[in-house]
Amino acid sequence: MDKIARIDMSTAGGPTVTMTELGEYAGLGGRAMTSIIIATEVHPLAHPLGAENKLVIAPGMLSGTAGAMTGRLSVGCKSPLTGTIKESNAGGQAAQVLARLGYAAIILEGKPPTDDLHKIHISKDGIKITVDNTLRLLDNYPAVAKLREEYGDKVAYMTIGSAGERKLLAASIACTDPELRPTRHCGRGGVGAVMGAKGIKAIIIDDAGMKMRPPKDPERYRDANRKFVEGLRKHPVTGEGLPAYGTNILTNILNEAGGYPTRNFKSGVYEGGSKLSGEAQAELEIKRGGKATHGCHRGCVIQCSGIYNDADGNYITKQPEYETVWSHGGHCGIDDLDTVARLDYLDDNIGVDTIDMGVAIGVAMDAGVIPFGDKEGAIRLVEEVGKGTPLGRILGSGAAITGKVFGVERVPVVKDQALPAYDPRPIQGIGVTYATTTQGADHTAGYAIATNILKVGGDVDPLKTEGQVELSRNLQIATAAIDSTGMCLFIAFAIMDQPETFQALLDMLGSFYGITMTGDDVVALGKKVLSAERDFNKRAGFTAAHDRLPRFFYTEAIEPHNQVFQITDEELDSVFNW
Amino acid sequence: MRRPYIGTRRHNKGIVMTNTTEPDNSPPLRLRLRVPAKAVVTFSPLLQAGFVVTARTGCSVKTLLCGQFGIDEEYVTRRITTMFLDSRPVDKMDSTLVRDGATLALSCAMPGLVGATLRRGGFYAAFREGISCREEESPVRPGIGSLKIKLFNLLMGELGPLFLGRGIIVAASAMEELLAGSSVEFLASCWEVSVDTAPAQVTAMIKNDIFKGREKVRLTVLFDPPVEVLEDDL
Numbered sequence: 001m002d003k004i005a006r007i008d009m010s011t012a013g014g015p016t017v018t019m020t021e022l023g024e025y026a027g028l029g030g031r032a033m034t035s036i037i038i039a040t041e042v043h044p045l046a047h048p049l050g051a052e053n054k055l056v057i058a059p060g061m062l063s064g065t066a067g068a069m070t071g072r073l074s075v076g077c078k079s080p081l082t083g084t085i086k087e088s089n090a091g092g093q094a095a096q097v098l099a100r101l102g103y104a105a106i107i108l109e110g111k112p113p114t115d116d117l118h119k120i121h122i123s124k125d126g127i128k129i130t131v132d133n134t135l136r137l138l139d140n141y142p143a144v145a146k147l148r149e150e151y152g153d154k155v156a157y158m159t160i161g162s163a164g165e166r167k168l169l170a171a172s173i174a175c176t177d178p179e180l181r182p183t184r185h186c187g188r189g190g191v192g193a194v195m196g197a198k199g200i201k202a203i204i205i206d207d208a209g210m211k212m213r214p215p216k217d218p219e220r221y222r223d224a225n226r227k228f229v230e231g232l233r234k235h236p237v238t239g240e241g242l243p244a245y246g247t248n249i250l251t252n253i254l255n256e257a258g259g260y261p262t263r264n265f266k267s268g269v270y271e272g273g274s275k276l277s278g279e280a281q282a283e284l285e286i287k288r289g290g291k292a293t294h295g296c297h298r299g300c301v302i303q304c305s306g307i308y309n310d311a312d313g314n315y316i317t318k319q320p321e322y323e324t325v326w327s328h329g330g331h332c333g334i335d336d337l338d339t340v341a342r343l344d345y346l347d348d349n350i351g352v353d354t355i356d357m358g359v360a361i362g363v364a365m366d367a368g369v370i371p372f373g374d375k376e377g378a379i380r381l382v383e384e385v386g387k388g389t390p391l392g393r394i395l396g397s398g399a400a401i402t403g404k405v406f407g408v409e410r411v412p413v414v415k416d417q418a419l420p421a422y423d424p425r426p427i428q429g430i431g432v433t434y435a436t437t438t439q440g441a442d443h444t445a446g447y448a449i450a451t452n453i454l455k456v457g458g459d460v461d462p463l464k465t466e467g468q469v470e471l472s473r474n475l476q477i478a479t480a481a482i483d484s485t486g487m488c489l490f491i492a493f494a495i496m497d498q499p500e501t502f503q504a505l506l507d508m509l510g511s512f513y514g515i516t517m518t519g520d521d522v523v524a525l526g527k528k529v530l531s532a533e534r535d536f537n538k539r540a541g542f543t544a545a546h547d548r549l550p551r552f553f554y555t556e557a558i559e560p561h562n563q564v565f566q567i568t569d570e571e572l573d574s575v576f577n578w
Numbered sequence: 579m580r581r582p583y584i585g586t587r588r589h590n591k592g593i594v595m596t597n598t599t600e601p602d603n604s605p606p607l608r609l610r611l612r613v614p615a616k617a618v619v620t621f622s623p624l625l626q627a628g629f630v631v632t633a634r635t636g637c638s639v640k641t642l643l644c645g646q647f648g649i650d651e652e653y654v655t656r657r658i659t660t661m662f663l664d665s666r667p668v669d670k671m672d673s674t675l676v677r678d679g680a681t682l683a684l685s686c687a688m689p690g691l692v693g694a695t696l697r698r699g700g701f702y703a704a705f706r707e708g709i710s711c712r713e714e715e716s717p718v719r720p721g722i723g724s725l726k727i728k729l730f731n732l733l734m735g736e737l738g739p740l741f742l743g744r745g746i747i748v749a750a751s752a753m754e755e756l757l758a759g760s761s762v763e764f765l766a767s768c769w770e771v772s773v774d775t776a777p778a779q780v781t782a783m784i785k786n787d788i789f790k791g792r793e794k795v796r797l798t799v800l801f802d803p804p805v806e807v808l809e810d811d812l
């Protein structure tokens with residue numbers, strides 16, 4: 001990964017490609033690469049859908065190697081949904097393939113003078129950009145099917161659906177999985193709308209003739225990778241729970257804890273929770289000839305995903321994740337997994353973030369557009385998004401816009417991005433992260449839970465309330481660092497509990513780049529990324545007042561624990577004091 | 579190879595809840611069946627939604643699990659890493675007391691930050707400090723009482739047979755729904771079926787609407803082979 005390709009869509013004679021060396025961006029990957037490029041090169045007041053914004057696509061530091069779990073792809077820009085800097089990442093094959101071709105980043109710049117749709121073909125022979133208006137308004141599944149006729153099955157595809165072309169604020173970018181289904185999405189923050197604004201419908205990445213990226217110290221790398229994989233396999237979360245039930249294993253637990261936001265955050269317990277659980281989902285998948293264990297990219301050893309079939313054994317969608325099952329399920333008062341699966345398919349096909357889409361439907365239900373629990377109604381509303389009707393455009397612009405248009409007071413967003421599936425009133429520490437993250441409410445912003453091993457910020461007493469702010473800060477630092485490696489965040493448990501697995505990860509990084517990597521280096525990287533992101537947001541006009549949860553979390557107590565959010569503004573403002 | 583609990587499915591030596599009694603006055607329908615070991619997954623809707631057992635209350639969570647239910651202490655410590663008593667995460671198993679009528683939910687370690695947060699005595703316990711189980715302020719009197727138990731994720735397969743083997747009380751409607759939604763293969767695999775001690779057939783039970791008008795069912799399930807295949811490694 002020794003080059004960056006800049007594709008300027010503005011030029012009158014058609015897009016131009018410039019190859020550059022890494023320069024000041026050397027040594028960066030994933031989120032570190034996307035965020036530092038955006039913070040350095042994009043005017044903070046740029047319109048997110050304008051020519052001044054850039055869309056940066058970057059594999060992780062270890063993507064394209066033989067290392068396990070290294071296939072996450074980061075996409076960054078100024079977000080049209082939040083107005084902040086944005087990094088949205090996904091699995092699928094794209095990161096591995098792009099990295100093997102030697103690209104540390106692809107930067108899409110400018111804006112085309114016409115409304116032509118383009119596709120970008122990247123291979124060892126270079127980058128070719130062509131106009132293809134036959135793809136117009138094709139959603140992701142049919143778009144990929146059409147592209148496969150031309151480019152075959154040995155490539156990775158990144159596409160936008162009709163939502164991206166319409167520049168809806170919840171639009172995602174789809175990455176194909178090993179079976180070439182467009183199921184893995186850079187979902188959050190409307191990154192698909194930015195790709196649509198640049199007139200790009202599809203990116204085809206072909207690594208034919210390329211080899212795995214070679215480590216500087218192959219033997220040490222192989223050994224570290226083996227230990228890393230062993231660590232993942234032996235841990236009960238990464239070796240058993242996630243492979244057996246996927247992330248939806250959390251439904252029962254959150255519901256039991258009273259932290260499962262139900263019917264637009266009106267209760268913390270959903271009576272239909274067990275029908276939506278990962279346990280029920282896995283059983284159904286196996287019974288119908290689908291799969292409860294499946295990797296989103298080659299080289300994933302956890303395999304938290306699956307294949308969800310209908311009652312006749314026909315494919316509906318990949319296994320919907322916990323956040324999706326919640327946003328379309330309990331949040332909307334729907335306790336039917338088949339409905340959730342249909343909605344997940346529609347989201348993937350149209351190309352919208354499943355969290356913002358589901359939360360928008362729940363907000364619309366709260367407004368009385370359709371009643372809570374209306375399964376067919378929910379499907380109809382998402383279909384409206386696909387058709388691009390006025391109502392569909394409102395819903396596809398996410399929960400914040402939907403709430404404003406329908407006059408809803410209880411709108412669960414921070415910086416206009418919908419909250420994920422954890423209520424911050426019973427689990428207040430999560431609320432600290434939601435409120436203060438640089439990305440808008442995002443559960444993955446504080447996810448890499450190895451801070452105890454990293455000793456970020458020294459020793460924190462986890463049983464003290466004051467620890468929450470400090471813990472949240474440390475988590476955000478650790479997450480920013482892991483997001484830069486290209487590692488899936490689900491490795492977090494194994495590296496938290498097993499110091500030798502964390503050491504194996506450091507050794508993978510060190511032996512690959514021929515350096516010695518310590519926990520301090522990881523912390524420094526995380527801080528560097530967060531500082532750049534915070535600085536961008538500040539220059540874009542964001543202040544401490546934006547680092548708050550919506551007011552209803554402070555005023556409406558939630559069942560069963562009858563708690564409101566109690567972290568003070570002063571405490572929230574101290575999260576980024578380092 | 580470590581067994582999750584003491585005793586076998588047939589004998590259940592370590593368990594005291596042998597005479598599960600009905601909390602209200604109407605006697606539950608007593609349904610007993612024997613099924614192949616792999617069929618434990620069929621009962622997961624009942625196990626995760628929760629079932630009632632009778633036990634000595636007023637003791638600690640740890641005493642309940644190890645002393646009464648006979649679950650191996652190391653298994654409890656290492657495997658049941660997330661537990662809730664009346665929706666409150668438990669951190670101290672030794673000192674958290676179980677009252678009559680309580681709901682105890684048991685789970686393996688969970689993924690994600692929230693999974694780490696809810697974990698027993700976990701590093702991120704402060705994140706949910708406001709809902710954590712606290713020491714009882716008023717004394718909890720020892721006695722015999724009813725508890726609702728919920729088993730989640732991997733524990734359904736590992737501990738489900740223990741509870742099912744001794745008998746659990748569930749709503750008749752839930753039992754009816756379970757059988758109605760079961761596969762033909764499962765129904766055909768049930769044998770030694772009895773209803774209130776009289777021999778019966780599962781398919782006939784569904785056809786004859788035997789759950790109609792009943793509130794509760796005391797379900798006892800024996801598995802074949804009885805123990806070994808269910809006792810996986812930790």
Ligand code: SF4
Pocket residue numbers: 069091092294295296297300301302303304305488489490
């Ligand atoms: S653990 Fe899940 S999300 Fe992570 S790489 Fe594997 S399949 Fe993808």
